[in-house]
Amino acid sequence: MNTNNLVNETSPYLLQHAHNPVEWYPWSEEALHRAVQEDKPILVSIGYAACHWCHVMEKESFEDKATATFMNDHFINIKIDREERPDLDHIYMNAVQVMTGSGGWPLNVFLTPGKKPFYGGTYYPPFPAYNRPSWMQVLQTVADAFQNKRQDIESQSEDLTYHLLKSQESGITRPGTTGFLKLNSSEIEKTFQNIMQTADTEWGGFGNAPKFLQTFTISFLFRYYHFTGVRAALDQALLSLNCMIRGGIYDQLEGGISRYSTDREWLVPHFEKMLYDNALFISTLTEAYQITGEKLYADTVRKTFDFLLGKMLSSENGFCSAIDADSEGEEGKYYIWSKKEVDEALGEESNLFCKYYNVTSDGNWEGNNILHILKPAGIFAASHQIDIHHFENLLYCWQSKLYTIRERRKLPHMDDKIILGWNALMNTACSKAYAALGDEQYRKLAIKNMDFLMNVFCGNKNCSEMFHTYKSKQPRYPAFLDDYAFLIQALIHLQEITGNQDYLQTAKSLAEYVETNFSDNEHRFFFYTHSNQKDVIVRTKEVYDGATPSGNSIMAWNLYYLSTVFDINKWKKRSIEMVEAIQSMAIKYPASFGMWACCMTDHFYGINELAVVGDNYKKVTTSVLKHYIPNKVIQSSAGNNIGFPLLSNRFKDRSTLIYRCREYSCQKPIENANEFIQLIEKEREDKKGKAQ
Numbered sequence: 001m002n003t004n005n006l007v008n009e010t011s012p013y014l015l016q017h018a019h020n021p022v023e024w025y026p027w028s029e030e031a032l033h034r035a036v037q038e039d040k041p042i043l044v045s046i047g048y049a050a051c052h053w054c055h056v057m058e059k060e061s062f063e064d065k066a067t068a069t070f071m072n073d074h075f076i077n078i079k080i081d082r083e084e085r086p087d088l089d090h091i092y093m094n095a096v097q098v099m100t101g102s103g104g105w106p107l108n109v110f111l112t113p114g115k116k117p118f119y120g121g122t123y124y125p126p127f128p129a130y131n132r133p134s135w136m137q138v139l140q141t142v143a144d145a146f147q148n149k150r151q152d153i154e155s156q157s158e159d160l161t162y163h164l165l166k167s168q169e170s171g172i173t174r175p176g177t178t179g180f181l182k183l184n185s186s187e188i189e190k191t192f193q194n195i196m197q198t199a200d201t202e203w204g205g206f207g208n209a210p211k212f213l214q215t216f217t218i219s220f221l222f223r224y225y226h227f228t229g230v231r232a233a234l235d236q237a238l239l240s241l242n243c244m245i246r247g248g249i250y251d252q253l254e255g256g257i258s259r260y261s262t263d264r265e266w267l268v269p270h271f272e273k274m275l276y277d278n279a280l281f282i283s284t285l286t287e288a289y290q291i292t293g294e295k296l297y298a299d300t301v302r303k304t305f306d307f308l309l310g311k312m313l314s315s316e317n318g319f320c321s322a323i324d325a326d327s328e329g330e331e332g333k334y335y336i337w338s339k340k341e342v343d344e345a346l347g348e349e350s351n352l353f354c355k356y357y358n359v360t361s362d363g364n365w366e367g368n369n370i371l372h373i374l375k376p377a378g379i380f381a382a383s384h385q386i387d388i389h390h391f392e393n394l395l396y397c398w399q400s401k402l403y404t405i406r407e408r409r410k411l412p413h414m415d416d417k418i419i420l421g422w423n424a425l426m427n428t429a430c431s432k433a434y435a436a437l438g439d440e441q442y443r444k445l446a447i448k449n450m451d452f453l454m455n456v457f458c459g460n461k462n463c464s465e466m467f468h469t470y471k472s473k474q475p476r477y478p479a480f481l482d483d484y485a486f487l488i489q490a491l492i493h494l495q496e497i498t499g500n501q502d503y504l505q506t507a508k509s510l511a512e513y514v515e516t517n518f519s520d521n522e523h524r525f526f527f528y529t530h531s532n533q534k535d536v537i538v539r540t541k542e543v544y545d546g547a548t549p550s551g552n553s554i555m556a557w558n559l560y561y562l563s564t565v566f567d568i569n570k571w572k573k574r575s576i577e578m579v580e581a582i583q584s585m586a587i588k589y590p591a592s593f594g595m596w597a598c599c600m601t602d603h604f605y606g607i608n609e610l611a612v613v614g615d616n617y618k619k620v621t622t623s624v625l626k627h628y629i630p631n632k633v634i635q636s637s638a639g640n641n642i643g644f645p646l647l648s649n650r651f652k653d654r655s656t657l658i659y660r661c662r663e664y665s666c667q668k669p670i671e672n673a674n675e676f677i678q679l680i681e682k683e684r685e686d687k688k689g690k691a692q
Contacts, residue, residue, distance in 0.1 A: 002019065002021070003018050003019055004017075004018060004019075004020060004022065004023050004024045004025075005023070005024060005025045005026065005030075005031075006018040006024050006025075006026060006079060009026055010417065010469075010471040010472045010474055010476065011049075011081040011083075011084050011417060011469075011471070012049040012413070012414075012415045012416065012417060012471075013047060013048050013049040013051075013054075013079075013081040013083075013415065014026060014079055014081055014084075016049065016055075016058070017058065017062065017079050020058065020062045020063055020068065021062075021063070021064075021065050021068035021069070021072075022062050022067075022068040022071050022072065022077050023068075023071075023072045023077055024077050024078070024079045025076065025077065025078050025079070026078070026079065026080075027044075027078055027080050027085060027088060027535070029535075031076055031078050032076075032115065032535075034076055035076040035111075035113040036113045036114075038076070039113060040074065040075055040076050040113065040146075041074075041075055041076070041110050041111065041112065041113070041142065041143070041146045042075065042076045042077075042078060042110070042111040042112070042113065042115065043071065043075040043076070043077045043078065043108065043109075043110055043111075044078045044080060044088075044092060044107075044108070044109050044110075044111060045062075045077070045078070045079055045080070045106060045107070045108050046079075046080045046081075046082050046088070046089050046092065046093075046105065046106065046107040046108075046109075047079075047080075047081070047082065047105045047106040047107070048081060048082050048083050048105065048322070048415070049081070049083075049321070049322060049324065049413065049415035050272035050273075050274065050321075050322040050323065050324045050325060050413075050415055051105045051106065051272070051325075052270065052271075052272070052325045052326055052331050053104075053105065053106060053122075053123045054105055054106045055326055055329075056123070057106050057123055057124070057135070059329075060125065060126040060135075061124070061126055061135045061136075064126070067126075067135065067136060067139075070136065070139055070140075070143075071139060074139065074143040074146075075110075075139075075143070082105065082107075083321055083322075083415075083417070083419060083469075084417070084468070084469055084476070084477060085477065086480060086482070086528075087480060087528055087529050087533070087536055087540070088536065089107070090528065090540050090542060091117075091164065091536060091537065091538055091540060092107060092109045092111075092117055092120065093107055094164055094167070094540070095109060095117035095120060095160055095164060096109055096117070096120040096121060096122070098160065098163060098164070098167075099117075099119065099120060099160070100120070100121055102122070103122065104122045104123070105122065106122060106123055107120070107122060108120055108121055108122065108124065108138075109121075110142050111157075112153065112154060112157050114157075114537075115537050116157035116158065116160070116161045116537055117157060117160055117161070118153045118154075118156045118157040118160065119142055119145075121138070124138055161537055161538065164537075164538050164540075165538050168540060168541050182580065183583065183600065183603070183604050185604075187583075187587055188224070188227075188228075188600070188601060188604055189228075190587050191220070191224075191586065191587045191590050191597050191600070191601075192220075192221075192224050192230070192233060194587065194588065194589070194590050195217055195220065195221065195236075195590050195591065196232065196236065198591060199236050200264065201236065201239070203239075203243050203264050203265050203266065204236070204239040204240035204241070204242065204243035204244065204266070205240050205243065205244075205261075205264075205266070206240075206591055207591065208264065209261065209262060209263045209264050210260045210261060210262050210263075210270075211260060211261045211263075211264065211266065212259070212260045212547065213244065213257070213260070213277060213280065213281060213284075214240075214591060214594065215280040215281060215283070215284040215594075216280075216545050216549060216594025216595045216597070216598065217590065217591055217594045217597075218237045218240055218241065218284050219283075219284055219287060219594065219595075219598050219630075220590065220594055220597045220598050220601065221233040221234065221236055221237035222234070222237055222287050222288070222291060222628070222630070223598055223601045223602070223630050223631075224601065225237070225291075226291070226628060226630060226684070227601065227605050227684070229685075234291070237288070238288060238292070241284065241285065241288055241297070242296070242376075243265075243266050244257065244266055244281075245296065245300050246266075246372060246373035246374070246376070247261065247265065247266025247267055247269075247372050247373075248261070248266065248267040248268055248269055248364075248365075248370035248371065248372040249261045249266045249267075249269040250266075250300075251273075251307065251335065252357060252371040252372065252373070252399070253371065253399050253402055253403045253406060254306075254307050254310075254311075254403060254406075255300075255303035255304045255305075255306055255307035256273050256278055256304055256307035256308065256311070256323075257273070257277055257278055257281050257304070258270060258271050258272060258273055258277075258325075259272050259273070259274050259277055259547075266372075267364060267365075267370060267372055268364075268365050268370060269332075269370075270325055270331075271325035271326075271331055271332040271334075271335055271412075272322060272323065272324060272325040273322065273323040274321070274322045274422075274547075275308075275312060275319050275320065275321055275322060275419075275422045275423075275425075275426060276422045276425050276547065276548050277547070278304055278307075278308060278312075278426075278429075279422065279425040279426040279428070279429040280425060280429070280548070281304065282301055282304055282305070282429040282432070282433060283425075283428060283429045283432045285297045285300055285301045285304075286301060286429075286432040286433055286435070286436035286437070287432075287436075287628060287630075289301065289436050289437070290436050290626065290627060290628035291628045296376075298436075298437055301433055301436075301437065302437075302439075305433065305442070308426070309445075311323065311414075312414075314416065314418065316452055316456070317445075317448040317449050317451070317452040318418040318423055318449065318452050318453070318456070318470065319418065319422070319423050319426050319449070320414055320415060320416040320417070320418060321415040321416070321417050321418070321419055321422060322414075322415040323412050323413075323414055323415070324412040324413040324414070324415070325412065326412060326413070327409065327410045327411065327412040327413070328410050332365070332370070333409070333410075334406065334409050334410070334411065334412050335370065335406075336363075336365065336366075336368040336369060336370055337359065337368060337369045337371065337402070338363070338367075338368055338369065339354065339359050339360060339361045339363075339369065341405070342354060342359055342369075342402070345401050345402055345405055346398060346401060346402075349394070349398065352384070352394070353398050355380075355384075356373065356375075356377075356380055356395075357369075357371040357372065357373060358371075358372055358373070358374060359371070377391060377392065377395065416471065417469050417470065417471040418469065418470040418471065419468065419469055419470075419483075420453060420457050420466060420467065420468055420469070420470075420479055420483040420486075420487060421468075421479075421480070421482040421483040421485075421486040421487070421548070422486075422548075423449060423453055424453070424483070424486035424487040424489065424490040425486050425490070425548065426449070427446050427449050427450055427453070427490035427493075427494065428486070428489055428490045428493045430442045430443070430445050430446035430449065431443070431446050431490070431493035431494050431496065431497045432493065434446065434497050435493075435496065435497055435622075435625035435626065436625075436626065438622060438626065443497055443498070446490075446494050446497070447494070447498070450490065450491070450494055450503075453487065454506070456470050456475055457470060457475055457479070459475070459478070459479075462509065463506070463509075463510075464509055464510060464512075464513040465478070465479075465513070466478075466479035466483060466484065466487070466510075467479055468480055468483055478529075478530050478532075478533060479530075480528055480529060480530075480551070481514065481518050481526050481527065481528045481529070481542070481551035481552070481555070482528075482542075482548065482550075482551040482554075484510055484513070484514045484518070484551070485514070485551040485552075485554040485555045485558060486548075486551075486554060487510060488507045488510050488511055488514075488554075488555075488558045488562075489554050489557065489558055491503040491504065491506055491507040491510075492504065492507055492558065492561055492562075495507075495635070496621075496625065496634050496635075496636075497621075497622075497625065499617060499618060499621065499635075499636040499637060499638075501635070501637070501641060501643070501644065504562070504565055504566075504635075504644075507558070507562060508562055508565075508566055511555075511558060511559065511562055511571070514526060514555065517530050517531050517532070518530065518531070520541060523541070523581065524574055524577045524578050524581060525541045525543065525552050525578060525581070526541065526551065526552055526555055527539045527540065527541055528540045528541065528542050528551065543582060543585075543593075543596075544592050544593065545592060545593055545594045545595045545596065546592075549594075549595040550595065550596075552578065553582075553593075553595035553596045553599060554595065555578070556575045556578040556579055556596070556599050557575070557595075557598075557599050557602075559571040559572070559574055559575040559578075560572055560575040560576075560599075560603075560607070561633050563575065564607065564609055564633045564646070565633065565635065565644060565645075565646065566644070566645075567645045575599075576603065579596065579599050579600055579603055582596050583596070583600055586600055598630070601630075601631075602630060602631040605631055606631065606662055607631050607632065607633055607662070608629060608631055608632040608633070608660060608662070608680070609632075609633050609646055609660070609661040609662060609663075609666075610624065610629075610632055610633065610634040610635070610646075610658065610659065610660055610661075611634070611635050611636070611637075611646040611647055611650055611658070611659040611661070612624065612634070612635075612636040612637075612656065612657070612658050612659075613636070613637050613638075613639065613640070613647060613650035613651050613652075613656070613657055613659070614638070614639075614651065614652070614655050614656025614657055615638055615654075615656060616656040617636040617637060617638055617656055618636070619656075620636075620656050620658065620673050621634070621636040623673035623674070624658065624673050624676065624677070627677050627680075629680065633646070635647055637650075639651045646659070646661070650669075652669075655671060656671065657669035657670065657671055658670045658671070658673065658676045660676070660679075660680075
C-alpha cells in the first residue's frame with residue numbers, strides 16, 4: 001500500500017492518514033519550503049485521533065483519489081495533530097473563528113506560502129449538504145482565487161494576522177502597581193449571579209446543548225458556598241455533578257466520562273474519552289466529597305480511577321491521551337445496548353436492570369440504548385422494596401456481566417501518545433484523590449507517574465527544558481506553557497500529600513524557567529510558546545479557560561503559592577497583577593474564566609498559610625487535607641527546615657504542631673487536627689454572619 005510523508009510520524013492521528021492518496025506532510029521545514037519554492041497555497045488540516053468527524057471527512061474526501069489528485073496538484077497539504085501542536089491549532093482555530101464565527105475539528109484552513117491564513121472552515125461534506133459547499137467546491141474556489149485574486153488574498157491574510165495579534169489584548173486591563181487586588185464582595189456576588197443566569201436548574205450544567213463539564217465553574221460554586229454559605233451555589237454544583245454521574249455521558253458499566261453531551265439531559269455523549277476531562281472530573285468530585293461526605297462522589301472517583309488504570313495507564317506509568325468515539329466505523333458502537341442483548345445476558349433479572357438503566361425495546365439513541373439513571377440507587381431500591389446493600393450487590397453483578405460481554409466487542413482505537421500537561425492534570429487528580437479519600441494507592445500512583453514524567457520528558461540535565469509529547473520511546477516538541485503550568489501545579493499538590501520539599505524546589509526551578517522564556521513583561525501574562533520557537537506567525541497568549549484551564553490562570557495560582565513558600569515577593573505581585581488584569585472579564589463571563597474566578601475568590605478571602613511540623617506530621621497533615629480548604633498553602637516536615645519560611649523554627653520537641661499564618665503573621669499553634677478544623681470553620685461561620 002502506498003504511503004505519504006506521515007508514515008514516519010509517531011502520532012496515532014497522523015499515522016491514520018499515512019496511507020491516504022493525499023500527499024500529506026507533517027508541519028515541517030520541508031513542506032513550508034516547498035510551498036515557497038512552488039508558490040502554492042498551503043492546506044493545513046487539523047484534528048485528533050479520537051475525533052469522529054475527522055474520521056468521516058477522511059473516508060469521504062481524503063481517501064478519494066480524484067479529490068486527492070486535485071489537492072496534490074494545487075496545494076501543499078499538511079496534517080497536524082492538534083494535541084501535538086496546540087500552538088498551531090490555537091492560531092489557526094482563532095483565524096477560522098474570526099472568518100466564520102465558529103470552529104471545531106476537523107479544522108481546514110488555507111494559508112499563503114508565508115503561513116498566513118486567508119480562508120478556512122471545519123467539516124466539509126463530499127457533496128453540498130447541511131448548508132455547506134462540498135469539499136471539492138471549496139478546493140476549486142480557493143485554488144482559483146489564489147491564481148486570479150492573489151493581491152486580495154495577500155491583503156486579507158495580512159489583515160487577519162494583524163487582527164490575531166491585536167485581539168489577544170481584548171478585555172485585558174493594565175494592572176495597577178499596588179500589589180493588592182482591588183475587589184469587593186459585590187463583585188464576587190456578581191460573578192456568582194452571572195453563572196446562575198446560565199445555570200440549568202433542572203438538569204444541571206450551564207448553557208444549552210451541547211453541554212461540556214465546566215468543572216472550573218463548579219469549583220467556583222463550591223468556593224462561593226464555602227465563603228458565603230449561599231446554598232444555591234452548592235445545590236447547582238452538586239446537581240450538575242449528580243446529573244453527569246447518572247447520565248449517558250458517564251460510562252455506567254466501566255466508569256470514565258465523555259467529552260461532552262449533545263443534549264441538555266446528559267444522555268447522548270460524544271463518546272470519546274479524553275484524559276484531561278477525566279482528570280478534571282476527578283478533582284472536582286474530590287471537592288464535592290470533602291464538602292458533603294456523600295458516598296456517591298467517593299464511589300465515582302474510585303470507579304473513574306479503575307477505568308483509567310485499566311484502560312489508559314501505560315506500562316511505564318504514563319497516561320495515554322484518549323479513547324476514540326468510534327469502533328468498526330460507528331460512533332458509540334462499543335457502548336450501546338439493545339434490549340435483546342440485555343435480556344439474553346441477565347435473564348430474569350433483566351427487567352429490574354432495564355427499569356433502573358432505562359433500557360427499552362425502542363431504545364433512546366438510533367434504536368439502541370445508552371445506559372443512564374433517572375432515580376438515584378437509594379430511591380429506586382426503596383421504591384421496589386429492595387435493601388440498598390442488596391441492590392448495590394445486584395448492580396455490581398449486572399455491570400460485571402455486561403462488561404464481560406462488551407469486552408468481546410472490537411475496542412475503540414486508543415491514542416496512546418502521552419502528553420506532559422494532561423498527565424500533570426492527572427497527577428494533580430491523584431494527589432487530590434489521596435487527600436480526600438486517604439487511599440494509599442493514589443499517593444503511590446502520583447509518585448510513580450511524576451517519576452516517569454521527570455524521567456522521560458526532560459530535555460536537559462536539570463529538567464528545566466521539557467518536551468510536550470512522548471510516544472514509542474521518543475519525546476517530541478518543546479513543551480508549551482500549559483505543560484509547565486500544569487506540571488508545576490502537580491508538583492505543588494504532590495508536595496502537600498508527601499511532605500517531600502524536593503518537589504517544591506523543582507516547581508520553583510520550572511517557574512523560573514517559565515518566567516525567563518515565556519514572559520510577556522508588558523502585560524504580565526505568559527506566551528503560549530517558548531521565545532526560541534520560530535515556526536509560528538504569532539506568539540499567542542491564551543487566557544480563556546476552555547476544556548482545560550489556561551496556562552496563565554494556573555501560573556497565577558502557582559506563582560502565588562510559590563511566592564509564599566519561598567518568600568518571593570515579585571511572584572506574589574505578578575500573580576495579583578495577572579488576576580487584576582483579567583478580573584473584569586472573569587466577573588462578566590465566568591463560564592470562560594472559571595479558574596480565574598477561583599483565583600480571584602481565593603485572593604479576596606485571603607490565603608491560609610499552613611505548616612505542620614513534628615514527628616507525626618504525615619498523619620496530622622493527612623487529617624487536615626481531608627477537609628475542604630480551597631484557599632491554602634500547606635507544607636509539612638518532621639523538623640525545622642530553614643530553607644522555607646513557613647517551616648523555619650517551628651519544631652518543638654515531642655510535639656506535632658499546626659501553624660496557621662497570613663502574610664507570615666501566625667496564630668498560636670494547635671496540636672489537634674480536629675481542633676484546628678473547628679477553628680477554621682468557626683471563623684468562616686463568623687464571617688458569613690457578619691456578611692449577612
